[in-house]
Amino acid sequence: MIILGIFGITLLIATYCTYAERKIAAFIQDRIGPNRAGPFGLAQPLADAVKMFFKEEFIPANAHKFLFVAGPSLAMLTACMSSAVIPFGNTLIINGNHIRVQGIETNIGLLYIFGVVALGVYGIMIGGWASNNKFSLLGAIRAASQNISYELAMGLSIIALLMMSGSLSLRQITLQQGGEFLGLSGLDWNIFYQPLGFIIFLTCAFAETNRTPFDLPECETELIGGYHTEYSAMKLGLYLFAEYVNIIVVSAVMSVLYFGGFNFPGQDWVRANIASDPTLAHNLVTILGIVVFFGKIFAFIFFFMWVRWTLPRFRYDQLMRLGWKILIPLAIMNVVLTGAAILFWPQLKAMF
């Protein structure tokens, strides 16, 4: 049940991301944006879907037929897999059973995410290469190089977080952030301890999802459409869809790791004071938590789109310099600082 729910919601959000992207672009550029299909243009994604189904599509004669289809499928498949371990909410108590609002709770959740993100590059590489188009090949190579470069810094920033949490389970990490901070329960978020790590992770998240300012694999001005130059209709749709699903997953991971996941300030107060029945109170907090979690995800998605219309694209040498010569040393420094801080924590506490 919950699995289907998670799946459906992810896809739904991804669909509406396309709408949101246009609306936000329009807002930032002082335009109206899509407004014809349905009220406020809300049926626009539907219209897009219909277009994708009915549009003629062809596979270039020189392309590798099978791999040409396999590319977008792989991209979509890896994107779908990654949302499995994200804890969308705490447990719901129904008839005395604790049900976790999460696809799967594992001991290795973070490693799983890391592994699946690493796989994301196959879809792009294979698709770009199978197209037999010079632009596609260049796009694929750029994407692969960029993804692997930023994966390292991403991993290192996760390490620093892991040293504090001591657990790879995303759920554990979330629950650990439910404590008190500045007198508010549920605000003990990692962002306050790992600001540098968060910035590194955020940058890498942009790069891993190939979003502006890191959209060199598909930048129109240099490479037409990059790895999906030759794609059209449904297969292009799969690529775009995979990109939006990746954005959602990455936003969710960021909320879990750094912004307390489904914890929200004052949750203990809600639990204690609103409803008298403990089961009801628990469920209420959980549902509120889910809402808050999606709120955080939407905030991040908005941020992604905001940045897209704000920052110009990097040049490739700048991109590599940022990844290897700035982010990786910074991330290593962050690991060392975190280690030292953990060891000196009692002394640090005594000082203040």
Add this chain to the structure above:
Amino acid sequence: MIQNVFYFLCFLTLISGSMVVFSRNPVYSVLFLILTFFSISGHYILLNAQFLAAVNIIVYAGAIMVLFLFVIMFLNLNKENETHKSNLSKFAAVIAGGILLVIMVAALKDVDAGTYKAEGFDSQIGMVQNLGMVLFKNYLLPFELASVLFLVAMAGAVMLGKKETGERHF
């Protein structure tokens, strides 16, 4: 239920493993090898070696195979341009493999590898905490020396892989 999963994974492992060997197109070989890694990761999960399952995906599927794909793209090996061995030597290779299999199985079929011991069984040994403990306490020295290995590999690979000055650019 789990037995069926096991048999399915065995089947998948062996089939995709054979396809790595018999595929004409190197790109297919790479994809089948990735599939093999996934099915082996599935086995690890069945055996509750979760950490290794994840590492297997990260290191093999996420890094090593990307490099293989990179090289195949770089060298433009999509088409079948392998000169074929004579049928005789192919035949010999297959026969040699078959004989090896028969010998090994014949020798190992009498082995009773034993089974689990219920008392004192720790199903959590494959968890990252336990492995970390063992790795950083008992296997500290190999761990540190592995870094020397990485340094050698990196210095060597970069030296061999880079373009020399004056070399043709392509």
Add this chain to the structure above:
Amino acid sequence: MEETYLSDFGTILLFLIGGAVFILIGLGASKMLRPSNPNPEKLSSYECGEEAMGSSWVSFNPRFYVIALIFIIFDVELVFFFPWAVVFGQEELIRATNGTWGWFSLIEMGIFLGILLLGLAYVWVNGHLDWIKPKPVIPQSRSKIPAEMYAAVNKKYS
């Protein structure tokens, strides 16, 4: 330590199957619905309207490849960090060893990290991480009209 159950991992399979079904429905339905009347022009590779020259499976800049080589090594070193990060902060261990475990593990990782950093420094100084900066070539027009005349015209109408 949280116990985990194997059956949970079946969920990943469900996600995989769900994704596969979604893709199959998408591709299958669009295949049935869409028109298909290809012609050679449509099927040719897109190269901004030019006739495509040769196969596009060309060899690319080896720098990309060197980056991938370096990445593999660092990725494996990174994987070594994960178990360390998990056992590093364990408070019961630190307490059991009277605080020495923390220092011990920090130092042992410090050595590993130090060698990693030296490796990074090595490839950095060697210039393998440098990407050649684009050097814009200012186009030279081969017009017979001398440049001063343009300058004069520009000056006149500016």
Add this chain to the structure above:
Amino acid sequence: MTSIILLSVFGIINLFLGFLKSNKILLPAVIIFLAIVFGVNFLDWNNPQSHFNNMLTIDNFAVAFSAVMVLSLALILPFSRSYINSGNPHLAEFYSILMFSLVGAIMMVSYENIIMLFLGIEILSIAMYVMAGSHKKELRSNEAALKYLLMGSFATGILLFGFALIYGASGSFNIAEIASFSSNTTATDLLPMMEIGVLLVLVGICFKIGAAPFHFWTPDVYEGTPTLFTTYMSTVVKTAGIAAFYKLVWAVFPGLNEFWYPTLVAITVLTLVIGNIGAAIQTSFKRMMAYSSIAHAGYLLIALTSFNDYSENAVLFYALSYTVATVAAFGVLKLVSDQREGETYEMFNGLGRTNPLLAFAMTVAMCSLASIPLTGGFFAKFFIFGSAIEAGAVWLVVVAILMSAVSIYYYFRVVMAMYMKEPVGEKVAVDGFAAFMLIFLSIFTFIMGIFPGWFNNWL
């Protein structure tokens, strides 16, 4: 233990010294580093102790073999002058990778846990794959690297499957525990697994040390690899491999010796025959040396089949004398082939007239390899055969002596060429350091041949 740490640190320092403008400083620096390591190594003499939860044990066996290997590298490097003169941009990497590979070699002779053995083998092998391909523009070198890599990784796979089966049978990677398992063969249920494991490990190691019938990659690889690194391969890599093998069969599988002994004897005889006959029919000097190194691996394997009080010392003495002679031979080859194209016997024609020093050093080396009395090689074989006779393997010694007779033919072909034929080229220029090393190596060979007692009975 200290030597491993020092070598790693010096290797890294040396890597970064390469960023200096001039690479003149590198060679002296490396020699000094190696001298320090050589000295420090002996601090552990007669002070056996195990380190890091029984990961490795530094006993006299380990110290002695480490010393031989460090010494070999120090003897080889002076012949790298041509790289310095030609301003090779990767010189620092070459030296550092060689030093790192020594770390692996030392791990191989002092391991106490299979993981350490595996890691040691891999550090050494990966370094050698790189060095084999270090002449990037030369197709022969590339070929050698590829072939070495494919065969080496294939051997690693076989070796690892063997280790896995041994682990499955004995339940441990610690060699003491494996030994106690294998000497207690009542656990018959697991015995076939153990035996297959041991067999696969034997095959894997024989691949690595190039013993017949798994030697077929050796000639091509040795021929294609740049001469300096061929020297290293045929001395240090072989010594480390044999020492690790020795420890493996006698410290790990002693209980199973009825099982592996016949196999090992068969491999030994095959190696002796193929190595010597193969060397006799070669036309290229370097290829002959490759087969000769197979043959010498055969002699060393004789010591492995006869485990007794003498065999350890015999292996050590043989390794030392073989190293000294081989370095001298390859050193002359490198100096000559740098200036006269090719690596055939004809290249040495008349060297006795144009370069008496080179010819003399080569003659001494060849005599030692052919085990002529008064040179170290004579006593090396003498000790090996002694230990074999002590173990009762007389027929093995007979085969070995017959094969030694064959070896005189091909070793003296080059001596004949040097003194009997007309010169083919100009005088070969020799730099002072290399000349000094050649004189030193020759004297060393004679000392070993005249006062063998100084180098024997250490262990």
Add this chain to the structure above:
Amino acid sequence: MNEIPEVIRTIPLNYYLFLSTALFVIGVTGVLLRRNAIIIFMCIELMLNAVNLLLVSFSAYRSDPNGQVFVFFIMAVAAAEVCVGLAIIVMIYRNLQSTDVHLLNKLKW
């Protein structure tokens, strides 16, 4: 709670032994059969994976973590080996424009 994984309870260890032996033999056959250096290299990876699977199954059935640590090291070393190996293959290609080992030399194998 210390639940023994169901696979360990219901499947004999010998099955894993045979599975990894079969996978290993497939790898060996591939090395002998194919000519393309990259495919040979992939077959070697297949062999290493057979080893890993065997070690993990021994380790899990015996509940002894040493085997899994060894697998961890094998993976690390395999990565380093692949790194050097592919560098060598590309270097050859640059000189030769082919990776077919047969064209490389007069190899007899």
